[in-house]
Amino acid sequence: MATTLDKVEVVTVGVGWTGGIIAAELAKQGVQVVGLERGKARSTEDFQHIHDEYRYAIRYELMQDLSRETITFRNHRDERALPMRQLGSFLLGEGLGGAGVHWNGQTYRFLPYDLQIKTMTEEKYGKNKLGEDYILQDWGISYEELEPYFYKFEQTAGISGEDNKNSAPRENDYPTPPMKETPITKRFKDAAKNLKLSPYHMPSGNLSENYENPDGQTINQCQYCGFCERFGCEYGAKSSPNVTVIPTAEKTGKFELRTHANVTEVIYEGGKATGVKYIDLQTGEEFIQPADIVVLTSYVMNNVRLLLNSGIGRPYDPESRTGVIGKNYCYQILPGATGFFEEEKFNTYMGAGSLGASVDDYNGDNFDHSNLDFIHGGVIAITQTGKRPINNNTAPNDTPNWGKEFKSQSIKYYHRNLAVGVQGASIPHRNNYLSLDPEYEDIFGYPLLRLTYDYTEQDRNLHNYLTEKSAEIMKEMGASRVEPREISDHYSIVPYQTTHNTGGVIMGGDPETSAVNNYSQMWDVENLFVVGASAFAHNGGYNPTGTVGALAYRAAEGILKYREESGQLVKIVNDRKHA
Amino acid sequence: MKKVTEKKTSKMSRRRFIKNSSYAAGGAIGGGFLGTVLSKNLFGNNNENQGQKQGATNNESTNYNQALMYFTRQSDFEILSSATERIFPEDDNGPGAVKLGVPFFIDHQLAGSYGRNDREYMRGPFYPASDFQGYQTRLKRHEVFDVGIQAIERESKNQFDTSFVDLEGEQQDQILQKFQDGEVDLKGVTPTTFFELLRSATIEGAYSDPLYGGNNNMEGWMMKEFPGNYMSYINEIDKKDFIKKEPKALRAHIAH
Numbered sequence: 001m002a003t004t005l006d007k008v009e010v011v012t013v014g015v016g017w018t019g020g021i022i023a024a025e026l027a028k029q030g031v032q033v034v035g036l037e038r039g040k041a042r043s044t045e046d047f048q049h050i051h052d053e054y055r056y057a058i059r060y061e062l063m064q065d066l067s068r069e070t071i072t073f074r075n076h077r078d079e080r081a082l083p084m085r086q087l088g089s090f091l092l093g094e095g096l097g098g099a100g101v102h103w104n105g106q107t108y109r110f111l112p113y114d115l116q117i118k119t120m121t122e123e124k125y126g127k128n129k130l131g132e133d134y135i136l137q138d139w140g141i142s143y144e145e146l147e148p149y150f151y152k153f154e155q156t157a158g159i160s161g162e163d164n165k166n167s168a169p170r171e172n173d174y175p176t177p178p179m180k181e182t183p184i185t186k187r188f189k190d191a192a193k194n195l196k197l198s199p200y201h202m203p204s205g206n207l208s209e210n211y212e213n214p215d216g217q218t219i220n221q222c223q224y225c226g227f228c229e230r231f232g233c234e235y236g237a238k239s240s241p242n243v244t245v246i247p248t249a250e251k252t253g254k255f256e257l258r259t260h261a262n263v264t265e266v267i268y269e270g271g272k273a274t275g276v277k278y279i280d281l282q283t284g285e286e287f288i289q290p291a292d293i294v295v296l297t298s299y300v301m302n303n304v305r306l307l308l309n310s311g312i313g314r315p316y317d318p319e320s321r322t323g324v325i326g327k328n329y330c331y332q333i334l335p336g337a338t339g340f341f342e343e344e345k346f347n348t349y350m351g352a353g354s355l356g357a358s359v360d361d362y363n364g365d366n367f368d369h370s371n372l373d374f375i376h377g378g379v380i381a382i383t384q385t386g387k388r389p390i391n392n393n394t395a396p397n398d399t400p401n402w403g404k405e406f407k408s409q410s411i412k413y414y415h416r417n418l419a420v421g422v423q424g425a426s427i428p429h430r431n432n433y434l435s436l437d438p439e440y441e442d443i444f445g446y447p448l449l450r451l452t453y454d455y456t457e458q459d460r461n462l463h464n465y466l467t468e469k470s471a472e473i474m475k476e477m478g479a480s481r482v483e484p485r486e487i488s489d490h491y492s493i494v495p496y497q498t499t500h501n502t503g504g505v506i507m508g509g510d511p512e513t514s515a516v517n518n519y520s521q522m523w524d525v526e527n528l529f530v531v532g533a534s535a536f537a538h539n540g541g542y543n544p545t546g547t548v549g550a551l552a553y554r555a556a557e558g559i560l561k562y563r564e565e566s567g568q569l570v571k572i573v574n575d576r577k578h579a
Numbered sequence: 580m581k582k583v584t585e586k587k588t589s590k591m592s593r594r595r596f597i598k599n600s601s602y603a604a605g606g607a608i609g610g611g612f613l614g615t616v617l618s619k620n621l622f623g624n625n626n627e628n629q630g631q632k633q634g635a636t637n638n639e640s641t642n643y644n645q646a647l648m649y650f651t652r653q654s655d656f657e658i659l660s661s662a663t664e665r666i667f668p669e670d671d672n673g674p675g676a677v678k679l680g681v682p683f684f685i686d687h688q689l690a691g692s693y694g695r696n697d698r699e700y701m702r703g704p705f706y707p708a709s710d711f712q713g714y715q716t717r718l719k720r721h722e723v724f725d726v727g728i729q730a731i732e733r734e735s736k737n738q739f740d741t742s743f744v745d746l747e748g749e750q751q752d753q754i755l756q757k758f759q760d761g762e763v764d765l766k767g768v769t770p771t772t773f774f775e776l777l778r779s780a781t782i783e784g785a786y787s788d789p790l791y792g793g794n795n796n797m798e799g800w801m802m803k804e805f806p807g808n809y810m811s812y813i814n815e816i817d818k819k820d821f822i823k824k825e826p827k828a829l830r831a832h833i834a835h
Contacts (some may be wrong), residue, residue: 049832050807054787059693070700075711082712085700115611223811234810244628345821349805350812389786389805402666402778403752411672414803415821439703492711530703 002277004078008034008256010559011276011291013263013306014298016098017545018552020245020529021156022295024215025556027254031563034289035255037276038262039095043242047232053439055387057230062102064092068262069442071301073493075454077318078433080515083440083448089492090499091230092299096259097242099299100500100545104229104353105205105238107159108542109150109168109550111364112143113376114292114425117538120365121375129375135328135428137537139569141507141518146550147171149557153549154203157239158211158219161203166360179208179222181366184346184418185357187548188382193474202381203546204354205239217246228353238353242408261287264444264529266294266310273312273528295557296505296530297552303432303534304504305449313505313515313524318430318452324515326434329451330539331491333378333424333459335466338417339479340396351386362469363541364425374461376425378541382418389414397483412533418477420470421485423500425538426465429456434504442514456489463487500544502536507551509573517570519558520551526568531555587774644792645683648690649721654744655683655728659777661732661744665751666781673802674795684784684793685724694721707753716768727773729759730765788829797826808832 010026012019015037016181023033055061055372064070072081088487093099113120118136121129128135151172161174178201192199213219220237228238236243238568249255260281267288275290276310296303307313307325316327343562358381360366369375393401394417437450467484474482508514511523520535531552533544540547558569650656669675676682688694696719708715715828718726734754735743743751757763758774765773784793784801788807794800800807806824808831815822 048830051832052788052790052829054783054791058783058787060698065698066700067696067698073712075709079709080706081699082706082708082715083702085696087716088713179811180817182817201710224816225810225812225814347812347815347818347822350816355816389800389803390783393782401754404668404670407667407675408670411802414805439704457815464829488711490709490711492713494711494713 002288004288004290007030007275007290007292008293009291009563010034010293011036011202011289012036012297013266013276014098014296014302015096015240015241015246015257016093016297016299017100017245017549019295019297020097020100020241020249020364021153021549021552022297022531022556023249023255024245025553026177026559027249027252028215028270029252029560030207030252031560032336033249033255035249035257035290036261036263036276036289037096037257037259038281040260041096041259042101042232042235043096044232044234047234047375050231050234051225051227053390056102057388058390060087060091060230062093062095062230062232063087064094067443068556070448072437072440072448072450074450074452075490077452081437081450081452082438084493089497090493090501092301096246096257097240100241101232102230103205103240103499103545104383106354106356106383106543107154107157107161107203107546107549108379109543110435110540110547113364114538114540115139115141115143115146115317117376120323124365125375129369130427131413133430134456134458135430136330137428137506137508137513139518139537140507140514140573143168143556145518146554149550149553150546152553153546156213156215156244156394157549158203158213159203159205159239159546160208162201164198164200164360166198166363166366167200174203175213176208176211176570178225179204179206179352179355180349182384184348187354187418187477188357188420188473191473191478192357194476195472197361199357199359200352200385201357202356204351204352206233206354207237207239208497210237213244215244216436217244217247218245222352224350224352224355226349226351226388228351228385240262253566263298263306264309264446265268266273266296266306266312268310268312268525273525293527293529293562295559296528296557297532300501300504300532300534301433301434301449303530303532305436305487307505307530309446309528312528313522315435316433318433321430324506324513325505326539328428328506329432329434329453330426330428330502330536331453332426332498332500332539333463334421334453334485334497335378335424335463335470335487336419336421336485337467337474338394338419338483339474339477340413340479340481340483340487341416342417346418348384348387348415349416351384353385354383355385356381356383359469363465370427372461372465374458374465375543376427377462378422378424380420380422380466382420384509387414396481416511418474418479420474422466422470423498423542424459424466425541426502427456427458428503428538431457432456441543455487460487498547500533500541501541502533502544505530506537507535508537509570511572517568518554519569520555521558521562521569523568523572526566529555529559606691627657645680647686649686649694650689655725657744658728658731659685659724661751662728662755662777663781663784665748665755666778668748668787676777677787679785679799680793680795680796681781681784684787684791685780687792688780689721689724694724695719698819716772717768723768723773723776726765727770727777730770730773731755733756734763737756790829797828800826
C-alpha cells in the first residue's frame with residue numbers, strides 16, 4: 001500500500017535541464033518544489049575519472065538502465081514491435097542532470113520559420129507541397145514572443161557564440177565570445193566562403209571563458225580535452241543543470257530533491273492532476289506525492305509514456321487521425337560527407353563537444369524550395385569533438401571492417417579524415433508515432449512505450465540534397481577523396497544516430513490538434529504541465545536543447561501565472577484543417 | 580595459443596616508439612585544482628614516468644591479471660585468441676590482439692556485467708527480429724560467446740578436418756567470414772550477431788584504457804597516435820601541425 005505524503009505546491013518528474021529550470025525559477029519566487037529523479041545524484045566530483053571511453057562511451061555508464069525499462073520498436077504499423085534490448089540509435093539519460101550531463105553543448109535557436117512552419121510553407125508553396133500524410137502544424141507561438149526565453153536560457157548556460165545573418169535574429173549578443181578557431185574550423189569556413197555561404201562559429205555550451213551566470217553560478221573555461229559527448233565534464237566547463245539551475249534551486253531552501261524516486265503514474269481525479277505515485281528504488285516502498293501542480297520534466301519518451309499509462313489525454317490513433325498523445329514523433333535526418341586527406345594530419349584527438357563551425361544557408365526556408373521535392377533543411381557543420389579510438393575507425397568505404405586491411409587503413413586515416421554533417425529537420429508523418437506496447441512491460445508491470453517510425457520520402461529527399469551540399473564543402477576543403485553519406489532502407493534502432501527525439505505531447509493553438517498550449521500547460525488538465533522536446537510540433541534543423549531551454553523558461557513563467565490566475569492561460573484558436 | 584604467441588615480436592616496441600618520437604611538452608592543466616591532485620599516482624611517480632612503470636610491470640615481470648575469470652576450458656580461450664588475432668592482426672603498425680591482451684580483456688568482460696547483460700532488457704518473449712530491430716536473443720553475451728566459439732571449432736573441423744587454432748591464417752579468415760555472412764547454423768543466436776560481438780569486443784580490447792587488461796602498454800593507442808587521457812589541450816588546439824604526445828592512462832588519475 002502506498003504511503004501518502006504531505007501535499008506540496010509543485011512536483012516535477014525528472015531533474016534534468018527542464019526540471020532544473022522549473023525548480024530554479026519557481027523556488028527563486030518562494031514556491032515550494034519537490035524534484036523526483038529516478039537516478040542518483042552526481043556532480044563534477046563524480047567525473048574525475050571520466051576519461052574512459054570504454055566505460056562511458058561504449059558501455060554507457062551514464063545512460064538509462066534498460067533492464068528496468070526500455071521502449072519497443074517497429075518500422076511499420078503491421079509489424080510486431082520488439083524491445084530495444086540495448087542502447088543504440090539514441091542514448092537515454094538517467095540520473096541527476098539527465099541528458100544535460102552527457103550532451104555536447106551545441107546550443108542553437110530554432111528559426112522563426114519553425115514556429116510557423118504550416119502558415120509560412122502554405123503561403124509560399126501552396127497547401128499541398130508535401131501531401132496529406134504529413135502533419136505540419138504551427139507551434140502556437142511566434143519567434144518574437146519566444147525570443148526573450150531563448151536569451152534567458154543562453155544566459156543561464158553562458159553560451160559562447162557569434163551572430164549570423166541566416167540564423168534566428170537576436171536582441172542581445174551571446175553571453176560569452178565564440179570558442180577558439182582551429183585549423184579545422186578555419187578550413188571549413190574558408191571553403192564555405194569560397195562557395196558564397198555564410199559560416200559562423202558554432203554556439204557552444206562548452207564555455208570560451210570563465211563565466212558567472214545571472215543566478216551567481218560559475219561555469220569554467222573549456223579545456224578542449226576531447227571527452228564531452230557521453231561524458232560528464234571533470235572541469236565544470238560544460239554547461240549542465242548540475243552546475244547551474246540545480247544548485248540555484250537548492251540554495252533557495254525551497255527545493256527538495258529526491259533521488260532514486262521512480263514515478264510510475266500521474267494521479268488524475270476530477271479533471272485535475274492531484275499528484276504522482278512513485279517507487280523508491282532503494283527500499284521498494286511506494287509513495288503518493290500530492291501536489292497543487294504537477295510538471296512532467298523527463299525525457300520525451302517518458303513524458304509521453306507517463307500520460308498514456310495514467311490515462312491522461314486522448315491517445316493518437318493513426319488510422320482515424322484523432323487524438324494527440326503520441327502524435328508527431330520526430331527524429332533527425334543526418335546527411336553529410338566524409339573527406340580523406342592523404343597528405344595531412346589533423347589534431348582530431350583534441351576538441352570539445354560544441355567546437356565547430358556552421359552554415360545556415362540551407363536551413364529552414366533560407367533557400368527556395370519551389371523546385372525541390374521537400375521542405376526545410378538543416379544546419380551544415382563541421383565539429384572537432386575529440387576523436388576517441390574505439391568509436392572512430394573511419395576508413396574508405398571499400399575497406400572491410402576487420403582484418404589486416406581494416407587495421408592498417410583505420411590507423412592510417414585516424415587523423416586524416418574529417419566529416420561535414422547536417423542536423424536535418426524531421427517533418428511529422430501520420431505513421432510515425434508513440435503508443436503503449438500491448439505485450440512488453442517494465443519491471444513494475446507497466447506497459448512499455450512503443451515507437452513506430454520510419455523514414456519518409458521527405459526525409460530521403462532532404463537527405464540527398466543536403467548530402468550533396470556537404471560533399472561540395474568537403475571537396476572545397478581539399479579532401480583527396482570525398483564519400484557522401486547514405487540513408488538506410490529503413491530507420492534502424494541499432495547504430496547510434498542522435499539523441500534528438502521529439503514530439504508526442506506537442507504544443508499548438510488548438511486542443512484538437514495539440515496537447516499543450518504555448519506555456520506547456522495541458523489543454524485537458526490545467527494544473528499539469530509537460531515540458532521538453534516532447535512539445536516540439538516537428539523537429540527543426542538544429543540540435544534541440546536551446547529550444548527546449550526556451551520552452552522551459554516559458555513554462556516556468558506560465559506556472560507562476562497559473563498560481564495567480566488558475567484556468568487555461570491561453571485562448572483557444574481553432575484550426576481544424578487536420579482534424 | 581601456441582601459434583599466435585610464437586610469432587615474431589612487435590616491430591614497434593614501446594622503447595623504440597619513445598626513442599623515435601619527438602613529444603610535445605606535456606599538456607598544461609588549465610590552472611585548476613586538478614593539477615595538484617593529479618600530479619602523483621598511487622606509486623608517487625609523476626605522470627611522465629607512469630607509462631614506463633606500467634610497461635615494466637607487463638613486460639618484465641608476471642602479469643597476474645592474465646588468468647581466466649570466465650572461460651573454463653583453455654581450448655575455448657585459444658580459439659577465441661586465434662579469432663581475435665585475425666580480426667586485429669599484428670602488422671607493421673604494431674602488435675595484434677593477442678599481444679595487446681585482447682583475449683584476456685574479453686574473458687574478464689564476459690565474467691562481469693557485460694557478459695550477463697546486466698543493464699539491458701532481457702525479459703521475454705523473444706521473437707525473430709527484422710534487420711532494424713537489433714539484438715533479440717534470449718542468450719546473454721557470455722552464452723553467445725560459448726555457442727559461437729564451439730561453432731567456430733565445428734566449422735573448422737567440418738571444412739578442413741583441423742582444429743581452428745591449427746589452420747593457416749587465410750583458412751581462419753574463411754571460417755570467420757562465414758559467420759559474418761550468416762552462413763553457419765547456430766542455436767539461439769544468429770552467426771552475424773555472434774561475429775559482430777566478437778569483432779566489436781576485439782576492437783574495444785585493443786583501444787580501451789589498459790586498466791581493463793587490453794591495450795597492453797598502451798600500444799594500441801600508440802599505433803593510432805592517440806594520447807589517452809590528458810586534461811587540457813587549450814594551449815595546443817589552435818596549432819596547425821600534428822602534435823604527437825606520449826600517451827597517459829587513467830592510472831595517472833589515482834591520487835596518492
